[in-house]
Amino acid sequence: xxxxxxxxxxxxxxxxxxxxxxxxxxxxxxxxxxxxxxxxxxxxxxxxxxxxxxxxxxxxxxxxxxxxxxxxxxxxxxxxxxxxxxxxxxxxxxxxxxxxxxxxxxxxxxxxxxxxxxxxxxxxxxxxxxxxxxxxxxxxxxxxxxxxxxxxxxxxxxxxxxxxxxxxxxxxxxxxxxxxxxxxxxxxxxxxxxxxxxxxxxxxxxxxxxxxxxxxxxxxxxxxxxxxxxxxxxxxxxxxxxxxxxxxxxxxxxxxxxxxxxxxxxxxxxxxxxxxxxxxxxxxxxxxxxxxxxxxxxxxxxxxxxxxxxxxxxxxxxxxxxxxxxxxxxxxxxxxxxxxxxxxxxxxxxxxxxxxxxxxxxxxxxxxxxxxxxxxxxxxxxxxxxxxxxxxxxxxxxxxxxxxxxxxxxxxxxxxxxxxxxxxxxxxxxxxxxxxxxxxxxxxxxxxxxxxxxxxxxxxxxxxxxxxxxxxxxxxxxxxxxxxxxxxxxxxxxxxxxxxxxxxxxxxxxxxxxxxxxxxxxxxxxxxxxxxxxxxx
Numbered sequence: 266x267x268x269x270x271x272x273x274x275x276x277x278x279x280x281x282x283x284x285x286x287x288x289x290x291x292x293x294x295x296x297x298x299x300x301x302x303x304x305x306x307x308x309x310x311x312x313x314x315x316x317x318x319x320x321x322x323x324x325x326x327x328x329x330x331x332x333x334x335x336x337x338x339x340x341x342x343x344x345x346x347x348x349x350x351x352x353x354x355x356x357x358x359x360x361x362x363x364x365x366x367x368x369x370x371x372x373x374x375x376x377x378x379x380x381x382x383x384x385x386x387x388x389x390x391x392x393x394x395x396x397x398x399x400x401x402x403x404x405x406x407x408x409x410x411x412x413x414x415x416x417x418x419x420x421x422x423x424x425x426x427x428x429x430x431x432x433x434x435x436x437x438x439x440x441x442x443x444x445x446x447x448x449x450x451x452x453x454x455x456x457x458x459x460x461x462x463x464x465x466x467x468x469x470x471x472x473x474x475x476x477x478x479x480x481x482x483x484x485x486x487x488x489x490x491x492x493x494x495x496x497x498x499x500x501x502x503x504x505x506x507x508x509x510x511x512x513x514x515x516x517x518x519x520x521x522x523x524x525x526x527x528x529x530x531x532x533x534x535x536x537x538x539x540x541x542x543x544x545x546x547x548x549x550x551x552x553x554x555x556x557x558x559x560x561x562x563x564x565x566x567x568x569x570x571x572x573x574x575x576x577x578x579x580x581x582x583x584x585x586x587x588x589x590x591x592x593x594x595x596x597x598x599x600x601x602x603x604x605x606x607x608x609x610x611x612x613x614x615x616x617x618x619x620x621x622x623x624x625x626x627x628x629x630x631x632x633x634x635x636x637x638x639x640x641x642x643x644x645x646x647x648x649x650x651x652x653x654x655x656x657x658x659x660x661x662x663x664x665x666x667x668x669x670x671x672x673x674x675x676x677x678x679x680x681x682x683x684x685x686x687x688x689x690x691x692x693x694x695x696x697x698x699x700x701x702x703x704x705x706x707x708x709x710x711x712x713x714x715x716x717x718x719x720x721x722x723x724x725x726x727x728x729x730x731x732x733x734x735x736x737x738x739x740x741x742x743x744x745x746x747x748x749x750x751x752x753x754x755x756x757x758x759x760x761x762x763x764x765x766x767x768x769x770x771x772x773x774x775x776x777x778x779x780x781x782x783x784x785x786x787x788x789x790x791x792x793x794x795x796x797x798x799x800x801x802x
Contacts, residue, residue: 266316266693266721268545269293270384274315275540275724277301289477291489291549296426297386300326312725313694319384326388327381331371333395337639338367340402341646344609356650357603366666367642373670374641376677377581378634389427391635393420394616398639401441401612407449409442411459417442418463422470429488430622430632435467437618441611448608482553489549494626496555498570499563506544507532507735508552516556525732526756528749529741533760535710535731541723542730564625571624578630578637582673585641591665599654599662602647613643692785696766697726699782703789705764712762714739714772722766722787732760736769743771750777758792765790 272293279287280302288295288302300322304310310318342360379387400417403409421438424431439460446456471487479485486492496502502515507522507530522534522544532544540546579585592600616636623633645666650659700722705711707727713720714734723730734742734753742750754777757765766782766789773779773788782789 267383267385268542268720270316270319271541271721271724272545273298273301273384273386274319275546277305279539281306289474289481290547291478291482291486292493292547294386294426294428294488295474296423297389299426300389312697312727316384320382323381323384323388326392327375330375330388330392330395333392333399334367334371336399337395337402338364338642340399340406341367341642343406344402344612345603345646358646358648358650362663363642363646366645369667369670370638370641370645373582373584373674374634374638376674378578378630378637380631383631385631386427387631387634390424390431393424393427393431394635394639396420397424397438398612398616401438401445401615402609404442405445405449405609405612407451409446409449409451409459411462414442414446414459414463415466418466419470421463421467425467425471425487426474429490430619432471432487433622434615434619435471437615439464439467441614444611445608448611482549489552491626492557493548493552493555495557496552498627499560499567500557501560501563502552502555506548506551508555510554514556514558516554518551518555519553520550522551525760526753529734529738529745529753531732531734531738531753531756533732535729535761541728542720545720567626568624571628574628574630575620575624575633578628578633581630584669584673587669588666591662591669595658595662599651599658601649601651603649604647613640616640616643690784692787693722694725696722696782696785696787699784700726700728700764700766700789703782709763710761712757712765714742714765714767714769719768732757732762739769739772743769743774747776750774754778754790755792763791 276288276290276293277298280298285299288299301319304318304322305315308318342363345357345360345363375381375391379391381388397417397420400409400413400420403413404417417438421431421435425435442463443456443460446459447453451459475485475487478488482489496515497504497508500515501512502508503511507524508515508518509521509524510516510518522532525531525533534543534551538544538547538550544551616639619636620633620640623629701707705726705728709728710731711723711728712732713723713730715730715736720730742753745753754765766787767773767779768787770786770788773781773790777790779788779790781787
């Protein structure tokens with residue numbers, strides 16, 4: 266489970282227990298925790314079954330993504346058949362072949378790009394992106410009636426509720442819908458009115474959240490995740506947590522986490538934000554005051570970083586390199602490139618816009634996965650077979666495109682099945698159980714000498730991390746003398762930490778009183794008078 270997953274789960278529980286007002290968060294979008302809250306409210310899973318319940322929801326969303334991808338494939342195949350151009354020297358790849366390619370790469374991209382194990386809203390976004398692109402293609406076929414445009418607006422609204430990045434992309438989808446309506450033969454006035462309807466429906470979904478967030482923040486906003494990411498990755502502000510106002514020009518934090526020691530840096534954050542790890546429960550609170558501004562150097566570095574990430578995305582598992590090599594080898598001897606019905610290109614424009622938008626700030630596999638997959642299938646569907654091409658060469662070519670994604674998925678899936686059968690203990694759960702056995706009850710405030718992203722044990726144990734040394738400062742703690750380390754550990758206790766937990770073996774010096782947590786790679790430190798006798802089983 267990632268730190269993002271823990272935040273979504275804790276917001277979902279807060280929503281299930283206290284109502285929808287808990288779901289208003291300027292960093293985490295509401296749709297996914299709302300769906301999780303419905304599952305939790307219905308089944309009331311104990312903490313050890315939360316992740317299983319979340320993954321069952323993910324599986325249901327995955328099936329929905331399969332259905333919406335099927336709609337996209339159907340519309341894409343119909344677009345090829347509607348092409349009015351005459352080809353005497355080449356033929357379309359058969360619809361059946363495109364369907365096989367589409368589903369194989371859907372499975373491949375879902376595994377390698379989306380990451381089905383993550384408890385995040387990216388699968389929800391994929392469902393809506395596939396559906397929206399299918400609707401755009403349907404509009405191009407002249408089937409874009411008032412109901413289709415209303416459905417487009419509703420899907421855009423749900424997309425924004427799933428992820429704030431879909432808010433600016435919604436306007437690209439609306440522009441594409443208008444253009445495709447005109448291209449399909451509708452009058453300018455009709456297309457404009459239908460697009461206006463889609464915009465109104467979108468606003469009906471989006472406006473309540475925008476108003477709620479703006480009221481909470483005291484300024485107009487549709488979400489702060491983008492502005493925070495820009496300040497971090499372009500302007501050089503401290504990433505993830507503990508921004509204190511650096512560098513100059515990045516803004517002045519209104520209420521940052523509180524630095525209570527400087528060498529090494531120690532941060533306290535017991536109030537006012539809830540959660541097992543408050544800095545990540547609502548980062549927008551701690552980063553209030555960030556002022557993103559354009560930096561040419563930062564922007565160029567972001568574009569370079571994005572190009573590198575897109576290369577890694579393309580290179581994942583080697584399947585796409587195998588496909589590219591097959592295309593280059595067969596090339597002029599057997600393949601040609603066709604086009605869809607005239608003017609279908611605006612349907613893929615939002616996917617191109619999404620890839621460009623993310624490249625300006627931060628690219629991650631799961632962010633761009635549905636858009637990259639649509640572009641990939643779009644390009645494969647444009648392939649045509651040269652009349653008179655050698656049949657054996659074509660069979661080998663098609664076999665490569667089928668085997669490349671199939672074989673690269675087969676091994677990791679087999680490995681995952683083996684891991685499930687082996688049922689290896691989940692270490693953070695073991696830590697949580699041992700903490701309870703050692704007298705650290707749910708609701709206890711603790712401290713951490715943290716590794717990046719290491720806080721799921723706190724959620725499982727029901728404890729709150731209220732003070733920490735971030736992982737970037739751990740070398741300074743390890744290198745300090747015994748007196749300084751004891752001073753820091755005593756400081757943790759003085760602000761309310763009942764115990765201190767770490768996974769860093771170098772930091773857990775036995776001389777300072779650290780003890781291993783049995784059966785794990787974690788360590789615990791407590792003041793001698795706070796160490797409870799083990800509970801009797």
